[in-house]
Amino acid sequence: MKYEEYFEQYGDLTYCNVGTSMLPLIKQGRDLFTITKKGEERCKKYDVVLYRRPPGQYVLHRIIEVRRDDYVILGDNCINKEYGITDDDILGVMTGFMRKGKNYTCENFGYKVYSWVWVMFAPVRILAKRAILWVKRHIKKMIGKKTNG
Amino acid sequence: MKLKEGVIVNEIDGQTFAVDAGSGRERFNGLVRMNKTGGFIVGLLQNETDMDSIVRALTEKYDVTAEVARVNAAKVIDALAGAGLLE
Numbered sequence: 001m002k003y004e005e006y007f008e009q010y011g012d013l014t015y016c017n018v019g020t021s022m023l024p025l026i027k028q029g030r031d032l033f034t035i036t037k038k039g040e041e042r043c044k045k046y047d048v049v050l051y052r053r054p055p056g057q058y059v060l061h062r063i064i065e066v067r068r069d070d071y072v073i074l075g076d077n078c079i080n081k082e083y084g085i086t087d088d089d090i091l092g093v094m095t096g097f098m099r100k101g102k103n104y105t106c107e108n109f110g111y112k113v114y115s116w117v118w119v120m121f122a123p124v125r126i127l128a129k130r131a132i133l134w135v136k137r138h139i140k141k142m143i144g145k146k147t148n149g
Numbered sequence: 150m151k152l153k154e155g156v157i158v159n160e161i162d163g164q165t166f167a168v169d170a171g172s173g174r175e176r177f178n179g180l181v182r183m184n185k186t187g188g189f190i191v192g193l194l195q196n197e198t199d200m201d202s203i204v205r206a207l208t209e210k211y212d213v214t215a216e217v218a219r220v221n222a223a224k225v226i227d228a229l230a231g232a233g234l235l236e
Contacts, residue, residue: 001177002177003177006177010182013180014159014161014166014168014180014182015168015177015180016157016168016169016170028170029155029170029171030157030170031157031170032157032159032166032168032170034161058177096161098157098159103159103161
């Protein structure tokens with residue numbers, strides 16, 4: 001069965017993620033999320049959405065900007081924004097999640113604060129992560145040069 | 150038989166979900182959605198058990214005959230096994 005068929009049959013989906021892109025909110029092997037099938041209405045900033053990334057990948061990331069024709073999307077633990085995701089690509093919106101064995105809805109005040117803070121400070125987080133990656137890469141290069149030299 | 154390690158069980162709005170969250174996967178699978186009785190059976194399968202014990206537990210908890218309990222348990226077990234959620 002495909003995601004689309006599952007949503008058609010049940011209208012919602014409780015499932016798990018693969019990877020680290022939604023850390024620290026959702027951790028692979030520990031947490032579950034519930035997605036409700038998207039309706040006609042447009043998604044909102046801060047919504048976590050399940051969308052199709054051509055050719056056949058399904059991704060769970062957060063909307064950080066709503067534009068006229070598409071959305072700007074970013075995983076909570078990612079540094080590269082994704083552009084060009086349209087309403088047609090989005091299968092559903094996260095309405096709740098189970099974290100460390102406890103269920104939360106996306107109406108939870110603490111979750112809303114987390115979403116707001118996370119999106120607000122995304123530029124700082126991205127800059128810091130890029131700086132750390134840059135330093136790590138240069139340290140590796142230096143070690144490589146010393147070993148070869 | 151019992152649930153495989155890494156299977157997470159969650160109950161939302163009276164429905165029970167068993168999801169294999171332990172292993173990364175390429176395809177959409179490893180998920181079983183059940184009603185309350187299915188959730189009860191999944192609860193039993195969190196520890197090592199067998200069909201007879203499950204049937205006994207079902208007849209003690211619900212007002213059903215052993216035959217009906219066995220048919221229902223087999224359905225849930227087949228669904229879980231089919232999704233690769235059982236050891």
